[in-house]
Amino acid sequence: MNELRIALSLFLLIVIALGVGYYLTEAELQRQRRVGLEEPQVSEPVRMPPPSGSSSREMQVRVFFCAPGATALGEGFLLSEERTVLQTGEPVFNARQIVDELIQGPEEEGAAIFRQDATIRQIFVLEDKTAVVDISRKTADSLAGGIRMELCAIHSITRSLVENLEEIDQVRFLVGGKQELTLSGHVSIGEPFL
Amino acid sequence: MRMFRLAALAGWMLVCLAPRLPAQDPGEMLLDLGSRRSAVAMEQRSGKPYVSLKDMISALRLEGWESKDRFNLSGPGGELLFLDGRPLVRAGVDYLLMSSPAWKKGPSDWYIPEAFLVRALAPVLPGRFSKTGAARYRFEPRDLNQVKVQVTNHANYVRIEFSTSRPGPIRVHERRDYLEVEFGPYRVRPGARRGTPSSRLVSELKFNSRDPFGTFRIHKGQDYRRYREVGVADAPTRGVEIHGPVRRAPARASRAVPASAATADPAPARRSRLTRSRSRRESPVIVVDPGHGGSDSGGIWEGDLGEQGFVEKDLALQFALRLQEEFRQRGLEMVLTRDRDVNLSAARRSAVGNANRTRAYLSLHLGRAPDETLRGALVYFHGNSPVMPPPEPEELDGEPMVLETDVDVDSEVSEPESETGEGEEEEGVEVAAVQAEPEPEPEEEGKFVLWESGQERYRERSRELAAVVQESLNQVYEVENQVVEAPLTVLQSVAAPGIVVEFGQLTSSEDRWNLTLDTFHRRLISALAAAVAAFLEGPPQGADRE
Numbered sequence: 001m002n003e004l005r006i007a008l009s010l011f012l013l014i015v016i017a018l019g020v021g022y023y024l025t026e027a028e029l030q031r032q033r034r035v036g037l038e039e040p041q042v043s044e045p046v047r048m049p050p051p052s053g054s055s056s057r058e059m060q061v062r063v064f065f066c067a068p069g070a071t072a073l074g075e076g077f078l079l080s081e082e083r084t085v086l087q088t089g090e091p092v093f094n095a096r097q098i099v100d101e102l103i104q105g106p107e108e109e110g111a112a113i114f115r116q117d118a119t120i121r122q123i124f125v126l127e128d129k130t131a132v133v134d135i136s137r138k139t140a141d142s143l144a145g146g147i148r149m150e151l152c153a154i155h156s157i158t159r160s161l162v163e164n165l166e167e168i169d170q171v172r173f174l175v176g177g178k179q180e181l182t183l184s185g186h187v188s189i190g191e192p193f194l
Numbered sequence: 195m196r197m198f199r200l201a202a203l204a205g206w207m208l209v210c211l212a213p214r215l216p217a218q219d220p221g222e223m224l225l226d227l228g229s230r231r232s233a234v235a236m237e238q239r240s241g242k243p244y245v246s247l248k249d250m251i252s253a254l255r256l257e258g259w260e261s262k263d264r265f266n267l268s269g270p271g272g273e274l275l276f277l278d279g280r281p282l283v284r285a286g287v288d289y290l291l292m293s294s295p296a297w298k299k300g301p302s303d304w305y306i307p308e309a310f311l312v313r314a315l316a317p318v319l320p321g322r323f324s325k326t327g328a329a330r331y332r333f334e335p336r337d338l339n340q341v342k343v344q345v346t347n348h349a350n351y352v353r354i355e356f357s358t359s360r361p362g363p364i365r366v367h368e369r370r371d372y373l374e375v376e377f378g379p380y381r382v383r384p385g386a387r388r389g390t391p392s393s394r395l396v397s398e399l400k401f402n403s404r405d406p407f408g409t410f411r412i413h414k415g416q417d418y419r420r421y422r423e424v425g426v427a428d429a430p431t432r433g434v435e436i437h438g439p440v441r442r443a444p445a446r447a448s449r450a451v452p453a454s455a456a457t458a459d460p461a462p463a464r465r466s467r468l469t470r471s472r473s474r475r476e477s478p479v480i481v482v483d484p485g486h487g488g489s490d491s492g493g494i495w496e497g498d499l500g501e502q503g504f505v506e507k508d509l510a511l512q513f514a515l516r517l518q519e520e521f522r523q524r525g526l527e528m529v530l531t532r533d534r535d536v537n538l539s540a541a542r543r544s545a546v547g548n549a550n551r552t553r554a555y556l557s558l559h560l561g562r563a564p565d566e567t568l569r570g571a572l573v574y575f576h577g578n579s580p581v582m583p584p585p586e587p588e589e590l591d592g593e594p595m596v597l598e599t600d601v602d603v604d605s606e607v608s609e610p611e612s613e614t615g616e617g618e619e620e621e622g623v624e625v626a627a628v629q630a631e632p633e634p635e636p637e638e639e640g641k642f643v644l645w646e647s648g649q650e651r652y653r654e655r656s657r658e659l660a661a662v663v664q665e666s667l668n669q670v671y672e673v674e675n676q677v678v679e680a681p682l683t684v685l686q687s688v689a690a691p692g693i694v695v696e697f698g699q700l701t702s703s704e705d706r707w708n709l710t711l712d713t714f715h716r717r718l719i720s721a722l723a724a725a726v727a728a729f730l731e732g733p734p735q736g737a738d739r740e
Binding site: 191 | 486490492493494506540559560561562563564565567568572574678679680681682683684686694696699700701
C-alpha cells in the first residue's frame, strides 16, 4: 500500500513539475513575442550633468532659426538669436544645450522648426570635428511634407553648432540611431553638412 | 436484414451526393465569388497548409508587388506587408502575428498559412470574406463601383474612358478577341455611356455581368492593332486607347516606328509605356514623378472650419495626370513614374527617367514651411546647399565620379544592387524598360556613370530648367521666389535636367485656397508646361560637360 502511495506521490510531483515547467516556458515565449512586436527601444538621451561648482561658467551662443518667408538658401535664410548657456568644458554637453535652445524656438522673428516635444536622441563629437546628431524618428517625421522644413532643420542645427563650438566643423545626421538616406523623405543626409 | 437496409441506404446517399461534391484537387483551395469559383494553389510546408498569394490577388482583384524579401498586398481597406521567413505582418500601423512564417517559394511566388487567411484579408477587402468549409472560402463584395463610359473617336484610335465612383486602378487583360477591363474588388454597376466606338477598331463594347465583379469587354474590330492604358484629367478616371495600323508621315519616314514593328505584329503584347516611349523619338520624353504615394502620404493638411483638406500624394498625382494631358496637347510625350497610389523608392523613380532617356525630369510635390508667410511655388535642383561658408571651389565644381573605360561602349547608368532606399516598399515598374538598350548621346559615349552620380553632369542644365520653371510659376502666384539648390535624393540619380517642383505651400492659407480652384490649377499646369516646352526648345542639350 505504501509503495502505491509513494508511486502516486511521485507521479503527482512529476505532473506538477511538468505543469510548472510548461507554464514558465509558455510565459517566456509570450513575453518574447510581445517584445518582438514592440518598437525598438529608444535609448535615453544623454542628460547634461549639473555644473561642477566653480568650474562652470556661462557662455553666449548664437542660435540660428529659419527666416520667415526666405526662399533662397544663403545669407538671409537663417536668423540668429543670442542665448546664454553653461560652458561645461565638454563639447557634447555644450552642443546639447545649443540644440535644446534651438528646439525651444525663437523669441523674436525667426520661425520655429521643431515642436516643443522634439527629441534629439544623442549627440556625439568625433575626433575629426564631426558632430553626429541623432534625431528621433518621431521628430524627423514631424518635418515631413516639405523640403524647406528639412533644410531649415538641417541648416539651423548645423550652423548653430559650427558657429559656436570650435570643436565642430561639420555635422552628420542620424535618424532613430541609423544612417538614413534622407532626413524626412527629401533632403539627403548621406554626407555631413558644413 | 435491417443492417443490410441501412447499409444500402447509406450507399445510395453516397452515390447521390458524390456528383454534387466539388471536384477539389487536394493541392488547391476553392474560392467562391458569387456564381464563379476560383481555384487557389495550396502547398504543405512543415505540415501546415499554405495558400498562394498570387492566386488570391488575381482572384480577388487586389494588388501585390514584391521587393526582395518583402511582399506587399494592397486592397481598398489597406495594405499588408509580409516578410519572407517571418511570421510578423505589418497591417497599416499595426502588426499581426501569424501562426507560422510567410514563405517565398520563388520570385513573386509567395505563400501564407491558410489559418491566417481570414484574419489577414478581411481588413483589406471591401466585403465579407469567410471560410465556408475545409479549404473553401467565399467573398461577397459589398461596395458598388459605378462606372461611366465615355467614348471618343480619333483619326486612328478610339479612346474609351471609364469614370469610377471608387478609387483604384483598372486592370486590362488582352484575350484573343477582346480586352477585359476589371475595376478592383467592387461590384461594378454600369453607368451612363456616351459615344459609340468606331466599328473598325472596336466591334462591340459591352458590360459583362457574368463576371462576379462585373467587367467591360472591348471586342476587337478588324483594324485593331494594339491598346494602351491612359490616365486622364481626374484621378478616378482611367482609359484605354484602341489603336489601328500606324500611319507613317512621309516627312518623318526615317524616324517613325518601322512599319514591320508596328503592323506585322498580329497580337502585340502589352508593353509598358516606358518601353513604348523609347521607340518614338519624334518628341522629347518628359518624365513626371508625382511625389510620395502608397503608405507615404507626404504632407497632409487636415482642413478645418469648412476648409478643404489636402493629401500631398493625391494632389501630386492629380496634378501630374492633368499635366500629361497638357503636354499631349502641346505634342510632347510625357511619362509618369506612377499613375496610381503606390510606393516607389527614389531609385526606382530615377530609373523611369533614365530608362526613357528623358529630356526633362520633374518631381511634383507640395511644400510645407515652418512659417505661413512663404507662399507660391518653389523649384529645387540637386546640389550642395551653400548656406554655410561655401566649400573650396574645387569641391563644388570638381569632376563628377566617372569611370573611364577603354572599350567603346554605350553610355550606361548602372543601377545599384541594393537601392530600396529607406526600407520603403516599391511598386515594380517593368524591368524591361529599365534594362532597355541605351541610346547614347554624343557627349556620353564611352563612359559609365555611377548610378548615384547621374545628376552631377546635369547640374547646370537643371539650374536652367529650375530658373525657367520658377519664373513661369512666379507669374501665376505673383511672387518672387528663387530657385533653391539642395541635396535631394529623388534627383540624385537622374541622368537628365531634373527639378523638384513644389507647386504650392500647404502652410499658406492663400495657396490652399488657390489649390481648390480648378481655374488656378489650369493656369499652373499651363505655365509649367509652357516653361518646360520653352526649355526643351532651347539650344543646349545633353550634359553640362563630358
